[in-house]
Amino acid sequence: MRARASLAGLAFLAGLALLVPLSSALAKPPAHAAKASASASAASSSSAPAASLAASSMPAPAASASGAPVPENVGGCVESFPDGVKRPTLVDQFPLHGQSGYAAVLTVVIEHGKGESVLPHGLELQSESDAAKQLKAAGFVIPDQTGGGTARLHTAPPDAAHPDLVKTTLEFPLLALPPKPGRHTLVLPPMPVALARANGEIETACTRPHVIVIDDPTASTPDPKPQPNPPPRAQHEEWTAMRKGLTYGSLGVAAGLVLAYLVYKWRTRPKPAIPPPPPRPPWEVALERLDEVRHAGLLEVARFQEYFDRVNDAVRAYLGDRYGFDGLESTTDEILTALKRASIDDVALPFVLGFCEECDLVKFANVTPSLDSCQRVLDTAERIVRTTMPRIRPGFSGDGPSPPFAPPARAPEREPQRDSDRDRDSDRDSRRGES
DSSP, X not given: OHHHHHHHHHHHHHHHHHHHHHHHHHHSOOSSHHHHHHHXXXXXXXXXXXXXXXXXXXXXXXXXXXXXXXXXXXXXXXXXXXXXXXXXXXXXXXXSEEETXXXXXXXXXEEEETTOEESTTSOOOOTTSHHHHHHHHTTEEOOOTTXXXXXXXXXXXXXXXXXXXXXXXXXXXXXXXXXSSSOEEEEEOOOEEEEEOTTSOEEEEEOOOEEEEEEOTTTTSSSXXXXXXXXXXXXXXXXXXXXXXXXXXHHHHHHHHHHHHHHHHHHTSOOOOOOOOOOOOHHHXXXXXXXXXXXXXXXXTTOHHHHHHHHHHHHHHXXXXXXXXXXXXXXXXXXXXXXXHTTOOTTHHHHHHHHHHHHHHHHHSOOOOOHHHHHHHHHHHXXXXXXXXXXXOTTOOTTSOOOOOOOOOOOOOOOOOOHHHHHHHHHHHHHHHHO
């Protein structure tokens, strides 16, 4: 029993002696990928040396007779170049150590022509392509390119010694997700890098495979405990619907205000004054006033003086408006003179003279008219109006409105009546009343 226990203790000490150098070798970053692959394969499994050997001994692409590389399938990544085109120089680096669930950045420096552009259409890696399948099988995931782990391109200014060459740096983060917990050695397969020439041709170059040792985040922490949540990070949210709604709403409100202002200005604009109605023809006014006198009932109450005055005023106002003088303020002689000057019809002039003389007798001589004379003076007034009113033009229907009336030009203002003329008219009216 003691012999077996001593042998077991020696074996345990020998195992510790072997594990200590191995752990120190894995902790230190090796000089190249082959040494890291060899040390990691000794600690994890026996299948890793083959992958490390494939990564370190990958043959360089063969050259064709014209000096251009021949298209070649490099670990699932197919390189393609036009005839006579030299393969661009690619210098790619990838970390040797990483943690599960964290991104490791693949850095590729491409030296290409000045007129060429790297990744002209962005990151194109179809999910059904061989490169994508191998990347997923190897335990790597491409982060969402809309978040913080996006690929970045940096183009350095051309060197003065080589003005036709440009160096572009591609930083491509990859998320390492081993299928099981613990330490794993993952092999990153070659990644395609597309370049667009100035003439539109596309050429594809591939990076080298890389070996990385992935540990759990708590692998080197003795007795790990659950950690609290990390501090909150600012989230950038783009509310497209709200932004469009506010934009369109603001435009709608502005358009509504402008439209309301225009409607207000249009409704409150200064409107042209409504033209006054055309003056009624004087014969219509005179006949209407005479008809009012006929139906006013003045004769039934023996108001003969008022009856004569209203008939006299209607005729005098009509003659003044019809022939352009002030009929209400004119004497009988002045009315006759104005009518002769206006070339009144000879048939109507005797009616006007007899009408005025009879009205003057009632007004100035205080003659009380009889009922027959009142009716006769009203008939005479209507005859004067109808005789002097304009005749209806041929083809004009009498059922419609009266013919248009244009007021004649006013006669020049008459001189004030002298006292001698006024006395003469008074004496004449008195003699007529006595007779």
